[in-house]
Amino acid sequence: MRANLTSLFTAVAAAAMIAGCAATSEGDTPAPVTGPGGGSKPGAVTTSPVKPVDVTGTAGSPEADPRVKQGPLAQRSIYYDLDKFDVKDEYRGMVESHAKYLRDNPPARMLIQGNTDERGSREYNVGLGQRRADGVKRMLVLLGARDNQIESVSLGEEKPQAEGSNEQAWSKNRRSDMLYSGEF
């Protein structure tokens, strides 16, 4: 099992690096930088433009910026069935996008907040919310994010997305939310 995960990780990481390189260099033409040995007379001052290359990720393509409202990283919430904490298949792509962003941007930091519906003990619900947040973090780390980039916490039942004591509201409240720095 472990070997499979490692090779999966390597394959995904390799793919990410290639894709990452493509993303950050899109639209940038590496600029020639002239220096002492670069073909000008000794002593002459050359002023060539220096085009910045930003590897922090924030100046990359819009797809790679979680703050862009309609971008793929704008999707931040995973919803759960009653008493469940596994990430359903329908959210897999979303989680992969975020994992890629975290992989490509080592300084990036994420807070995952797990939530439950209102039923039952508040403190036990803090535990259930934690289980949900931990599950999302686990998947992100498996997909290449680093453990120290992500903190998983629980809000229990205390911050519902929808008010109401019915399944319609409860189903919106059983969720994990992914937040990036500046949002928490």
Add this chain to the structure above:
Amino acid sequence: MRFRWVWLLGLSCLLSASLARAQLSIEITGGGEQRTPIAIVPFAGEAALAPSITSIVRADLERSGLFRGLELPPISPAPTEASSINYSEWRSRLADALVVGSVAKRADGRFEVRFRLFDVVKQTPLGGIAYTLSKDQARATAHRIADFVYEKLTGDRGVFSTRIAYVVKRGNRYELQIADADGAGAETALASFEPIISPAWSPDGRRLAYVSFENKKPVVYVHSLLDGKRHVAANFRGSNSAPAWSPDGRTLAVTLSREGGSQLFLMNADGSGVRRVTSSPAIDTEPRYSPDGRWIYFTSDRGGTPQIYRMASKGGEAQRVTFEGSYNVSPRISPDGSKLAYITRNSGKFQVALLDLTNQQTQVITDSERDESPSFAPNGRMILLATVLGGRGVLSAVSADGRFKQRLSAATGGDVREPAWGPFIE
């Protein structure tokens, strides 16, 4: 037949934030059958103090579910603690017990309140006390009188001078409040735009531990009530919650997710000396010490669904304690250590159950649907809990035998939840 003189110390100045805006209103909804009829004669001169001493004494005793204050015709001349008592006259008024007293203003602006209690059935005096107090101590004095009467007539200590903590939510504003046991005099210890849960009184009544979400995650604070200063007890990576005090006030048990999952840890009250005491792949939470400090009861779903377990308070193997039903949470031990109150889910309804630890008998003592957070009074006779009525969060109090109930709701609107009954203050 001597009076005991008691000099009441000034009420300790409570809290940092704003003074009482809100008050809890109390409604008695269930009657106790075996209530002692008691005649509480308005004290001579008590109009000098507001609120009237005897109205508070009567309300306290009736709220316990064990007494019924008799409606009395005006009696002339008004008896005081100095009067001689005609027992058969009081018997004919159907009183089992009698309280008489007086209020006098002193030259220095303070007041003297004296009373005596009589057992009308046995035709014996049961004692009395004389208090010297300032005007703003009228309420506290009345509660002390009610405590005296309660203790003499039932053998149990009265809880009328104790306080309760709870959280009120109004819109997006949360307040951790502390009020008298009758809901009066509410003061705000913490106001926040993020949730506050799990207030826990230190055994000496001077501090509250609680969980605040003001940092976008749960963090445990310890808050000193006298000066309003608080410190972070636990803000480790992940979630920090469910604080519980050891009976000697030195240790906090908490639930932390810093090592993965939700596990129980112990720490000193200042947050130092953290050590882990459970190791399960499950959710272990809601720790509570037994009153003798030997055990920690807690909620765990290590068996598949949440049940209550207990382990030695230094950690170790845990034994399961609840076996009926598939959802048993929020363990609370009675002050005498003999009973466990908890929340059980019964056909989708969350209700308060009592487990007699001496004979393993269980009894569900509420018939509501969304009960949470039970809390024993320090004399073990009442349980305060949070519930929902008409869509609104209110507190409910039920006698430990389930026969008598009251409802406490926030007089100025909002949801009340997370009650914690404070200790006796020595």
